[in-house]
Amino acid sequence: MNRIIASLTSILIVSGCQSLPDSPEHTGRNTVFLSAQHCLSEYLEDLEKNHYGPCLKVVSVAGTAPAVTREGFIELPVATPLTLETSCVYRHADGSPIPQTMETVEFTITPQTFSKPGERWYLHAHKQARDVVGCEPTLSRSTYPTYKTD
Incomplete structure (x- = not known):
């Protein structure tokens, strides 16, 4: 009897999971996901501390405020030219x-x-977290800086 109940429970759980809607990445839409904001940081081994680099935020997409998902991403169409307005800010040693x-x-x-x-992309304020000046947005598939600045 316990085996039957366990089997039925398993079948119900599997059936329920299969009827859940797909996540946005798997809906077949022709979009990519771009981080709405991202801050660079780099661990400095010689100083044994984290260096807080610049932060970038997407302010507008083609002149319109972006719709941001719960995960912090903006959906953008594939193979479509757009202009993003970004805002960059540097941070103190405490991250503020x-x-x-x-x-x-x-x-x-x-x-x-x-x-x-379906891919996730990150727009960084710069190629590295340390020893940089200005806002030079850099597109990456990684959350980490393009270059380390040891």
Whole structure:
């Protein structure tokens, strides 16, 4: 009797899971996911501390405020040219923003920028977290800086 109840319970659980809607990445939509905001940081082994690099936030997509998912991503169409307005700010050693360093820069997406739907992308304020100046948005598939600055 216990085996029958266990089997029925398993069947109900599997059936229930199969009827759940797909996550946005698997809905077949022709979109990619771009981080709405991202902060760079890098662990400095010689100092045994974390260095807080610049943060970038997408302010608008083609002149409109972006719709951000619960996970913090913006859905963008594949193979579609767009202009993103971004805001960058540097941070103090404790991670708090330095308002005087706020800078706004446009980032252009070409039809070739995103070619594969469902991928997650991150837009960084710069290629590295340390020893950089200004806002130079850099697109990456990784949450980590492109270059280490040991």
